[in-house]
Ligand code: B12
């Protein structure tokens with residue numbers, strides 16, 4: 001059978017054009033596909049065009065919340081042409097009853113151990129609406145992603161995505177990861193990861209793991225094995241990493257130059273809410289400095305619009321960023337993703353302002369927080385990003401982040417300038433809410449239909 005796998009874009013480009021990273025998802029599903037089938041992949045975000053009249057019989061669509069409306073539109077077009085549409089991905093997992101209305105089947109959760117069954121059922125004309133494993137798949141039987149199918153070799157740094165673990169123990173109330181991938185970290189075998197890295201022509205890697213240092217023993221072994229590979233990588237970790245000097249040294253030696261670290265909140269109430277963060281601002285500042293001293297830059301990720309936030313939160317956050325000299329800053333607006341406790345709570349209280357999933361990209365105000373108006377949230381959010389990415393502030397933060405060498409300096413400048421461009425408030429300064437008369441009822445038909453006409 002001929003299969004087309006698609007990652008739709010939302011209606012706006014989300015990524016900076018300086019450091020695009022191709023997705024791993026579709027090439028991984030391609031690798032899970034038995035060899036008798038022919039397979040193609042399309043990542044819309046890179047401008048790859050879909051031929052709706054192609055001769056593929058099966059269309060697999062991977063959706064996250066902000067891309068699902070486009071995914072449903074694509075599905076509708078293919079179904080009109082008699083094709084079989086299968087949905088998967090984090091949004092399909094959270095909202096299977098929504099996705100099934102636009103497709104023929106939904107894979108809930110991970111594809112390992114299910115995708116070949118789906119294909120076999122299609123072949124024997126017994127496709128079921130939903131597929132779900134009874135337990136999370138064991139990642140020990142590793143499959144090497146079909147990297148040959150990834151057409152985009154990404155932006156300036158040419159970065160290859162790689163995954164070593166799934167699952168997270170922290171269970172933060174706004175996040176889908178622990179709920180869908182479990183609270184216990186599962187690992188892929190290190191020898192297979194090294195073989196995968198060896199097979200890549202790229203020099204630079206992005207570890208997709210939510211917390212690459214979550215299991216310190218595994219991480220140390222992986223980093224040791226990576227040292228001879230002589231690669232450069234960035235990834236995501238919890239700030240706890242800074243308290244293990246051996247782990248930090250090994251991370252650097254294995255090529256780590258920057259870590260995205262979720263601090264989420266530096267307010268008194270916020271800081272005690274999330275277990276992964278150290279308990280005082282001073283401790284977190286010191287931890288970032290330890291990473292800097294070892295040649296690792298930090299992208300500090302903070303969320304604004306928690307129920308405990310008041311307008312003072314922006315001052316507290318800015319002080320933290322200034323004192324720590326974090327190299328980069330990911331500013332997120334609290335976004336209620338379906339399947340999370342935050343979604344259930346805000347929905348029940350009528351505090352979600354729009355059900356247009358395309359706006360759920362963590363950079364738009366779409367909720368009414370408890371102690372701050374949506375307008376004030378937007379104002380503070382725009383300002384803090386604007387200040388952090390001003391030319392003067394980029395210069396002030398440069399040392400000690402760029403002291404290691406030329407590559408670090410290039411990464412620092414390129415990323416900061418990329419984010420400066422992306423974070424220009426004029427491009428998205430607005431509170432997003434449904435038009436009057438358009439209920440927030442989470443019936444997506446109104447958006448999909450308007451796209452069809
Ligand atoms: C790495 C990552 C990123 C990278 C992406 C790099 C890249 N090019 O891939 C970066 C940092 C750029 C990023 C950005 C964002 N991300 Co992100 N990201 C992740 C992360 C940590 C891993 C995703 C991943 O690739 N996993 C590995 C692949 C193999 O897993 P997978 O895609 O889930 O696929 C498996 C199954 O879902 C299933 N499957 C998936 N699709 C399909 C399709 C079919 C047909 C089938 C059968 C099966 C199937 O099979 C696969 C194998 O088992 C996840 C958290 C997580 N652990 O999932 C968040 C996550 C996906 N991101 C999230 C968000 C919100 C964002 C942002 C909007 C904002 C932000 N602040 O982070 C942006 C928008 C990105 C965009 N669309 O352009 C949310 C999405 C929530 C939601 N409901 O949509 C997640 C889940 C994190 C969270 N906090 O909840 N992200």
Ligand code: SF4
Pocket residue numbers: 168169170171172175176177178210262276
């Ligand atoms: S630590 Fe990160 S991945 Fe884990 S639950 Fe919290 S936000 Fe999600």
